[in-house]
Amino acid sequence: MPNDKLAILDRLFNPAGVAVIGVTGDPDRVGYCLLESLVYAGFKGRIYPVHPRLDSLLGLPVYRSLDELPGPVDLAVIGVNQYATVDMVEQCGQKGIPGVVCIAGGYREMGAAGEALEERLIAAARRYNMALVGPNTLGIINTAAGLNTSFYPMRLPVGRVSLISQSGGVGLTILQKASDEGLGINKWVGVGNRSTLELSDYLEYLARDRETGVIGIFLEGTDDARRLVKTAAAAARQKPVVIYKAGRSEAVNFAAVSHTGSMAGSYRIYRQIFAQHGLLVAESVAELVAACKALAIxxxxxxxxxxxxxxxxxxxxxxxxxxxxxxxxxxxxxxxxxxxxxxxxxxxxxxxxxxxxxxxxxxxxxxxxxxxxxxxxxxxxxxxxxxxxxxxxxxxxxxxxxxxxxxxxxxxxxxxxxxxxxxxxxxxxxxxxxxxxxxxxxxxxxxxxxxxxxxxxxxxxxx
Amino acid sequence: MPNDKLAILDRLFNPAGVAVIGVTGDPDRVGYCLLESLVYAGFKGRIYPVHPRLDSLLGLPVYRSLDELPGPVDLAVIGVNQYATVDMVEQCGQKGIPGVVCIAGGYREMGAAGEALEERLIAAARRYNMALVGPNTLGIINTAAGLNTSFYPMRLPVGRVSLISQSGGVGLTILQKASDEGLGINKWVGVGNRSTLELSDYLEYLARDRETGVIGIFLEGTDDARRLVKTAAAAARQKPVVIYKAGRSEAVNFAAVSHTGSMAGSYRIYRQIFAQHGLLVAESVAELVAACKALAIxxxxxxxxxxxxxxxxxxxxxxxxxxxxxxxxxxxxxxxxxxxxxxxxxxxxxxxxxxxxxxxxxxxxxxxxxxxxxxxxxxxxxxxxxxxxxxxxxxxxxxxxxxxxxxxxxxxxxxxxxxxxxxxxxxxxxxxxxxxxxxxxxxxxxxxxxxxxxxxxxxxxxx
The missing domain is CATH 3.40.50.261 (Succinyl-CoA synthetase domains)
Known part of the structure; x- marks a missing residue:
């Protein structure tokens, strides 16, 4: 990954200001919870909710459009639907916002029409050289910054373990288990459809991140396996890397394929390659957390x-x-x-x-x-x-x-x-x-x- | 197992009166905790602490000897050392107490001298046709009766799952996990050295026990495998039986042998035989509890x-x-x-x-x-x-x-x-x-x- 990509990722995880696009006053809706997550985690930067008609939400002034934002924005969290998201990424690009988290699903994982929509999303991000997390993701967490872009408000113990998850739900399970165990978390990312940022990009970033002492990965499958292994092997020379790989049977590979559009290879082969490259292989969420815990403490x-x-x-x-x-x-x-x-x-x-x-x-x-x-x-x-x-x-x-x-x-x-x-x-x-x-x-x-x-x-x- | 053995086990799990032998006033000592466990769990029968010099303990009158006990005693919990335990079993037999739980270790698991001592213990129990739980055990629990003969005071949710454990520590882990999961326990036994009561005896009892809906077993190994499988298969026709077997490697078999004097066979063979006989095989404490939970609820x-x-x-x-x-x-x-x-x-x-x-x-x-x-x-x-x-x-x-x-x-x-x-x-x-x-x-x-x-x-x- 070029250094500027790493620098952009560093800005994403440590933004001075975050715009939240698609907020609403309805607590049942994702847009409300995206804002609430930042407030609840005590985000240390500035928060700019954006909505064309609302005046204030959760005690924060709401801005009518991106044009009105009073300070610098490093990251926009986009909570509108899959179609409107494409337009918002374009708008964010025009405003010079370097990174976006796109929450909505409805892209590549939905077949040909969704794939075409995702191509438009990628084109918009590329046009402005933006880092795009997702789409179809819970986004990112940085506990030290109080940053949580997911629509699951939570407070996590701060620590040295960072996590990359190819599933929001499993990623949440890992966070929950770690939290129950008193194991501090540093950073977390749900990679979603990996339109512009691959597993390896996050891995490379976390390998260099000084606050990250241990890296845990939940993997479903990837068409970028060669680079992933190479990156993970390099990371493991810096700090321990523990991988939990799902999709150990053909039936499950099918499910994984239709979920994030990723190809799942033979589990046995994955396992052998991981071990050869000095990665630790976990066989369950519990083992992933247990291993990360020992290595972090x-x-x-x-x-x-x-x-x-x-x-x-x-x-x-x-x-x-x-x-x-x-x-x-x-x-x-x-x-x-x-x-x-x-x-x-x-x-x-x-x-x-x-x-x-x-x-x-x-x-x-x-x-x-x-x-x-x-x-x-x-x-x-x-x-x-x-x-x-x-x-x-x-x-x-x-x-x-x-x-x-x-x-x-x-x-x-x-x-x-x-x-x-x-x-x-x-x-x-x-x-x-x-x-x-x-x-x-x-x-x-x-x-x-x-x-x-x-x-x-x-x-x-x-x- | 003859019917009278089942009847005696039923009295052990549902005693009208329990004598606790070897109580002391020192909360650091096992004898104190044995008494405390009964009080803490709210035992519904009568409790008779026995000590030659103490007057009262935990609000209960203490009796100087077995001769002074004012009511019927179905069960004596013996917390004195391995040598004194032999004498106390003899005394209990003389008084017509039908069952004893012998907590102390220091018998067969210690080699030849210990084995000779255990033979004396067995002889005493046989002489009076007594049921002897252990020795080298935490004993038994019946949540509905508020009975807990272990020196670990605890309160457990009452339910339909009963457990047989060849290890006190693993048995406690299972209880703890079940408790954390809101899974109710019915009966529990740590089999210890199985001097007079085998795993199969408890299993046969629990298979017939109406309050037990599901049976979970933690097994290290047994020289009575044929009967165990036969009994478990018969039990599984009445209610689900879930087995977690430790000792899956040669190194571990060695450890198991020196622990309770039992022989551990090949794990693979055990596993096949269990499955052939309709038993569920769990690969961890977590799986044992998860399976019992589904089957109970x-x-x-x-x-x-x-x-x-x-x-x-x-x-x-x-x-x-x-x-x-x-x-x-x-x-x-x-x-x-x-x-x-x-x-x-x-x-x-x-x-x-x-x-x-x-x-x-x-x-x-x-x-x-x-x-x-x-x-x-x-x-x-x-x-x-x-x-x-x-x-x-x-x-x-x-x-x-x-x-x-x-x-x-x-x-x-x-x-x-x-x-x-x-x-x-x-x-x-x-x-x-x-x-x-x-x-x-x-x-x-x-x-x-x-x-x-x-x-x-x-x-x-x-x-």
Missing amino acids: APLPAGNRLGVITHTAGPSIVMLDEVVRREVEISSFQPATIETIKAALGENPAVVIKNPLDAAGHGMLAASFGRLADAVAGDPGVDLVAAVYCLHLHWRFPSRELLAVRRRTGKPLLALYVGTQAGVREERDYLQAGGIPVYLTAEEAAWGAAALAHYGIRRRGEN | APLPAGNRLGVITHTAGPSIVMLDEVVRREVEISSFQPATIETIKAALGENPAVVIKNPLDAAGHGMLAASFGRLADAVAGDPGVDLVAAVYCLHLHWRFPSRELLAVRRRTGKPLLALYVGTQAGVREERDYLQAGGIPVYLTAEEAAWGAAALAHYGIRRRGEN
């Missing part, structure tokens, strides 16, 4: 050998099931570690000392759990640690202890806290702020650990 | 043909990815259905009418979403319906409409409501009370739909 391990400390064996077995099919090794503890653990357990422990270490009753109280976690993390053959603890109504969680281990050893830790009772959210936020991602299921903790191990291997392979 | 479909209605294509594509690998068909709509949908969409709809039906903007408002859902559900080629809707900050959810469709057509519906904002929990509880399970991810909705289709096929195959 924890440091990278120096190797791929996992140590597990728990007081309940089952979840650690489920974890092993998942990690051994990925690139994680379960190492044996060294003799000195075994001695340290023995000393921590005391007389007559009724514990088999092995990895995973199931300390049973010895692991239930925070202080002793912490001593054992410290021993496991201190083993020279352990590169990252998963700590599995079942939350109890009134026993204190071993969060302080785990953070101390994290600081002392410098190794990445993940916590699997079984339970969602009162207090868990606070505990989770406390741990995550200290660099320890927290999971609620063994599978998700395993995916997080595997993502760290995988990307750690990749980065070391380059040095 | 929705009616069975008359066939396996799924209709999907959505306003955002992506999640429906992810759903298809999952269901087409299971036993679900995606049918084409019949001409009359297409006409009804056309009429509902009005002029110039910019919608391709197919299954899944992505109604885009037409599907965003509850009323029109409802009309389209009604058309899809009314198609004679559709046996069950998935309705995919992204929750919006202030647009009304189409819950009322979906419940009306459900009543009118008599067909099972599942809702995928993307979002967890305020109001979602209430909306979910409202829908689930009306027979429509609600999911938050496309994968989970797909697993729910597949479980309904699968068990529907199975039940029809018998008639």
Whole structure:
């Protein structure tokens, strides 16, 4: 992508002023919600609602036309129908607005007539060298700027994970799941029909974006696969890239084709190519979020050998099931570690000392759990640690202890806290702020650990 | 299992009086929490804490010994260490207490010495013809009775799903996930070392239990596989049985062996045998819960043909990815259905009418979403319906409409409501009370739909 395209994308994500075209006073309508989303997210720039007859909306003055806008506009969000959108893009171009988000569908995905309409849309954008997001999209989000061009008003935690989604609905699912998990989002884009901006363009932008630490992608299919893989591979040399690819069967490929007009190739081939190029492949929304979470919160391990400390064996077995099919090794503890653990357990422990270490009753109280976690993390053959603890109504969680281990050893830790009772959210936020991602299921903790191990291997392979 | 064993299990799950042996005044100790769990869950029978020196605890009088208990005791929960537990089982037997839950570990899972100790425990139980749950277990839960013998105090929603878990920690994860999802639990058992009661014994009991509508199992491995499969197959003729089996790799099998002393066979073989016998196989805790949820809440479909209605294509594509690998068909709509949908969409709809039906903007408002859902559900080629809707900050959810469709057509519906904002929990509880399970991810909705289709096929195959 030429540098000016990157610069334009940067203006789109950080606009000084946003025009919202197609606002209405009816809260049931998309146009109203587009404006509301900006207000609700606390957009830090200027907002200019445009409507030929309204005077004010949501406390903001409404402008009759683009001619009346009093300040610079970097981005226009267009919420009118597919036909009127073409005219509005033309008008925006005439006014020198560098970027537009086109919400309406009804183009290429509708067959020949829609395709002709989309060609007119593209021609208008090209005429003025504009960046056009969509059409048929929810648009873009930049949490730090309070920018949300979708008609779904929301407030998201601010963080380091940026997302590219080929589906608005799946993209929303990912945002929701991340939000539920206390995982901060940086930028988000629903690519829609990709008329002028391809998946790769956004990817290239996010790869260079300093605020983005991890990139997650939901992919249906693309006729630009070669460039996508090349761009993603280059991005993965800067920061982790996690891809969740839908359309794993012929029946589903058909559905994907008719949705955004994209071609879906064989899932198996996609998967192999992704892996060869150092990309992480997720098999579900939950895995995508779990992997992004670990990579955004924890440091990278120096190797791929996992140590597990728990007081309940089952979840650690489920974890092993998942990690051994990925690139994680379960190492044996060294003799000195075994001695340290023995000393921590005391007389007559009724514990088999092995990895995973199931300390049973010895692991239930925070202080002793912490001593054992410290021993496991201190083993020279352990590169990252998963700590599995079942939350109890009134026993204190071993969060302080785990953070101390994290600081002392410098190794990445993940916590699997079984339970969602009162207090868990606070505990989770406390741990995550200290660099320890927290999971609620063994599978998700395993995916997080595997993502760290995988990307750690990749980065070391380059040095 | 002989009938008297079933009768004893029934007394265990519905005890008139419970003795708690090994209570202490220290909230950090297991013995305190065992008592607290009964109080916290609102146990409806009598509770008798036993301790040689304490007078009262948690507002209850404490009895000095089993001799002093003033009323009948059906169940003793034993929270002392593994050695003292053997003596206490003997004492309980002498007093004629028919059942014990033995919490402590330190038996067979610890090697030869532990095995000898466990033999003494078994001998004591056999001598008095007692039912012994565990040892090395969290014990049992019966929500309707307010019974929770674990040292994890909790309050669970009451419902029709009963669970057998070979791991306390995974069993707790399942309870937590179910609770988060508003899925009611009936009974729960952590089988522990299975000294005198096998997985199959509990399964046989739950198969006959009228309050149990669906059975979920977390399995690590068993040396009693033949009987387990036979029992599960028989149970599945009465009610759905969903199994999640861990230990899918050699490395993990090793961990499972050293945990509860059980042998883990090849996962692939287990899986095939389960499927041949009409059992549903889940691949994760999330899938187990999603399947149990659909089966507990929705009616069975008359066939396996799924209709999907959505306003955002992506999640429906992810759903298809999952269901087409299971036993679900995606049918084409019949001409009359297409006409009804056309009429509902009005002029110039910019919608391709197919299954899944992505109604885009037409599907965003509850009323029109409802009309389209009604058309899809009314198609004679559709046996069950998935309705995919992204929750919006202030647009009304189409819950009322979906419940009306459900009543009118008599067909099972599942809702995928993307979002967890305020109001979602209430909306979910409202829908689930009306027979429509609600999911938050496309994968989970797909697993729910597949479980309904699968068990529907199975039940029809018998008639």
